[in-house]
Amino acid sequence: MNPPAAALPFLAAIGWDDAEIQPLAGDASFRRYFRAVAPGRSAILMDAPPPHEDPRPFLSVARWLTERGFAAPAILGEDLANGLVLLEDFGNARMRETVDAAPESELRLYEEAVRLLVRLHGHEPMALRPYDLTEYQREAGLLTEWYCPAIGLDVDVAGYRAAWEQVLAPLNGVPAVTVLRDYHAENLMLIDGHETLGLLDFQDALAGHPAYDLVSLLQDARRDVPAAIEAAMLDLYCRTVGVGDDFTTAYHVLGAQRNAKIIGIFTRLWQRDGKPRYPTLCPRVWTYLERDLAHPALAPVARWFDAHIPSAMRGDPIVLAG
Incomplete structure (x- = not known):
């Protein structure tokens, strides 16, 4: 360094x-x-x-x-x-460590992070490249490109894409917001003299669906977000913005898409970039992914996973590769 x-x-x-x-x-x-x-x-x-x-x-x-x-x-x-x-310099007080050290602050800080997203989504989106179906498919494909070969699975990639095409299509036409894309507790700072959380790591921002950053926050690859907190914060966003079942469905669709992407990226970081700590996070991400796949809207993708990646092959790719 x-x-x-x-x-x-x-x-x-x-x-x-x-x-x-x-x-x-x-x-x-x-x-x-x-x-x-x-x-x-x-x-x-x-x-x-x-x-x-x-x-x-x-x-x-x-x-x-x-x-x-x-x-x-x-x-x-x-x-x-x-x-x-x-x-x-925003200092060292990240939301992650603050919540871990003081669990009583967890609900308050997650509420603050959700309300920040509500404010962000109230603005016309920045002029950015669209986060569209082509990009969703490219990202979801990282799982079949990197994770499956790493653990020795030869899978039906065309069928995977077709399942995602069916599931993602309803997201078309939703008004876009500025999507920061890596909005989670390690990129949110508590700053002296600021009334709002500080933002970091937003250089990959795109114009896309408002559910995406909520997923990034509540299905955090780097820390366990309690299911009760996730449910309460999803409800808080929906009540505040005035959205309902369609948004909840989109949340789980994008949750599955993002988690499939992350599993692929974490595998690539190990195999291509020599960073073996990232695959150790994959079991947590699989837990989120399976929770999302249980939603009825994900049925085509869930069937593909059941047919091609057995439960015993869903985990840390380094361990599974032997």
Whole structure:
């Protein structure tokens, strides 16, 4: 976790030449993060190296959110040629650790996160690429592309796509909202001086269905969200926005789609990128996926899973691969 060579000249050029650079955790992408600490101030240095990463989508979405009163990090400096961005430091108080340390805060913070989504969905969507059926199919296909071969299963990919086509088709025509796509407890920050949760990791935002970010929050691949909390928060969103059974159905359809995608991505992170910690999260994701597949609207996809991936083959792909 050494900073890139361009980091020190970049920081010096924007008045942070007295900063000490401290490594922070990376993520599932090529992006890395550092904390720049100077006397009386600190900031976050994002290293999004080209050609693997492009920080411009992050900058664009951050500014769009900030203009509408949401707490995205302020942009303190940027060097696009080297993929460097200096961001406002939101501190270390993530929703994840806060809830784990103080379980009595769980309901309150999830309610706050749901109400933030309600406010976000009240705005006209940002001009973004559509999150459409083509993208849903591509993402769902990551499970058959990566997970199934990893555990030695040869499956009917055409039948998988056909089942998803049938299930996803009713989502067409729903008015789009800005979908942040990775909206969960590790990307939500409690910030001193802010009345709302801070937002991170939204560079992949698209214009899509309002149920998607709710799924991301309530079927969290990285922590167990109690079923009672999930049900209460889904009900809170539906009552607040004034939606009913069609939205609940879409929630479970997109839950299944997202969880199938995540299982594929976590397998790919192990096999292609050498990151073996991600497959250990797959058993939790399978639990969510099976819960979604129980919804009647998912019957075609559920039949495909029952025919092609036995229950004993639904888990950590590293363990199953032997």
